[in-house]
Every structure is written in structure tokens, then in C-alpha cells.
Amino acid sequence: MIIKTFPMGLIGTNAYLLIDEESKEAVVIDLGGDFEVIKDEIEKYNAKLKYILNTHGHFDHIFGERDAQKIVSVPVYIHEKDKYLVENLPKQLEKFGFVANAEPPKDIKTFTDKDSFKIGQNEIKIIHTPGHTPGSVCFVIGKTLFSGDTLFYTSVGRTDFEGGSFEKLRDSIVNKLFNLDDDIEVYPGHDTKTTIGYEKKYNCYFGSKNL
Ligand SMILES: [Zn+2]
Numbered sequence: 281m282i283i284k285t286f287p288m289g290l291i292g293t294n295a296y297l298l299i300d301e302e303s304k305e306a307v308v309i310d311l312g313g314d315f316e317v318i319k320d321e322i323e324k325y326n327a328k329l330k331y332i333l334n335t336h337g338h339f340d341h342i343f344g345e346r347d348a349q350k351i352v353s354v355p356v357y358i359h360e361k362d363k364y365l366v367e368n369l370p371k372q373l374e375k376f377g378f379v380a381n382a383e384p385p386k387d388i389k390t391f392t393d394k395d396s397f398k399i400g401q402n403e404i405k406i407i408h409t410p411g412h413t414p415g416s417v418c419f420v421i422g423k424t425l426f427s428g429d430t431l432f433y434t435s436v437g438r439t440d441f442e443g444g445s446f447e448k449l450r451d452s453i454v455n456k457l458f459n460l461d462d463d464i465e466v467y468p469g470h471d472t473k474t475t476i477g478y479e480k481k482y483n484c485y486f487g488s489k490n491l
């Protein structure tokens with residue numbers, strides 16, 4: 281599996297491109313900016329984009345998705361509890377002080393943590409991790425976890441936005457993510473990679489060395 285990181289958009293959000301070399305299937309996780317660079321990369325590998333998955337519905341993670349759909353016909357998936365955020369993209373932009381000139385994506389499909397996705401033969405599992413938003417999720421493929429704005433390198437996502445809850449975030453991280461294997465690599469929605477084992481120790485909010 282090829283994993284490429286593209287920091288992009290209004291506030292430097294990581295878009296991730298996954299390509300399964302065998303099946304030539306590609307999946308994008310969170311598309312907060314210009315699709316062109318990712319499109320070029322997909323073409324370079326002769327791959328085909330299957331779907332866009334979202335860790336949550338904040339504007340900086342979905343901003344480029346409608347434009348991408350004008351180039352490739354592809355559905356956008358979001359946890360059912362964050363669908364309203366995707367539909368309210370212009371309102372979100374306004375709230376954060378940006379010009380509300382982006383269209384929300386079309387063909388929005390919802391999932392719960394009982395669902396899963398596939399890229400080639402690989403299963404993409406869903407862990408519902410509410411706290412940053414009600415419908416925040418992490419995606420797991422083998423030893424790789426995409427954590428969105430739930431878990432960052434030595435930090436965690438903000439919970440002071442609409443629908444946020446620090447108690448829920450704590451439960452999601454301590455009781456769900458920290459039960460995963462230490463050697464799982466964490467690809468967050470912003471900034472640099474980390475691992476579950478490292479965060480269990482050194483996370484500034486919930487790490488054992490900081491309690
Ligand atoms: Zn967010």
C-alpha cells in the first residue's frame with residue numbers, strides 16, 4: 281500500500297492518498313484543498329479513485345471535495361453524525377471568518393462504525409471517536425491509523441467547537457485508541473505522524489508520563 285501525504289487548503293490540513301498497487305484502486309482521506317496534485321499522483325500510478333472518506337465534517341477537511349467531483353465522479357463518505365457539517369460547509373466557512381464561496385460535495389453517503397471499506401484486498405475499519413465532532417472517526421488499515429483531528433502528535437483535537445465534548449474525546453482516546461497496538465502508526469489531520477505507543481506515554485493530555 282502506498283500512502284502519500286498532501287498538506288493543503290486554508291489551514292494546512294493533511295489529505296492522504298492511498299493506492300493499492302495490486303488492484304490499482306485509490307482512496308483519498310480528507311480533501312481540504314486542490315485536487316489537481318492528487319489527481320496527477322493517481323494518474324502516475326495508473327490508479328482509479330474509488331471514494332473519498334472523511335474523518336469528520338470540518339471545512340478544512342472537505343473544502344476541495346466538490347471541485348474534485350467535477351473532475352472525477354466519486355462519492356464522499358462521512359459518519360452519519362457529521363453529515364450536517366458537510367451540508368453546512370458555507371455556514372462553517374462564514375463562522376471561521378472565510379469567504380463562504382465553496383459548494384458542499386454532492387453524493388454524500390453516510391456510514392457508522394459497523395461498516396467498513398475496501399481498497400483492493402485490504403479492509404479499512406472504522407472506529408467512532410466522538411469528541412472533536414459528534415461524528416469524528418479514525419480509519420484503520422493494518423498497522424496504520426488515520427486519526428483526523430482526534431489524536432495528534434503529543435496533542436489532541438479541540439473540543440470547543442459546536443458539538444465538541446472533552447469527556448467524549450477522552451473516552452475515545454483512552455478507551456478506544458489507546459487499546460490498539462503500540463506499533464500502530466498514526467497519520468493525523470494536521471502536523472506530523474506519531475504512533476499509539478508514543479502517545480500513550482507522551483501525549484500532553486492523556487499520556488502516562490504527563491498524568
Ligand atoms: Zn476538525
Ligand SMILES: [Zn+2]
Pocket residue numbers: 293338340341429469470
Ligand atoms: Zn482540521
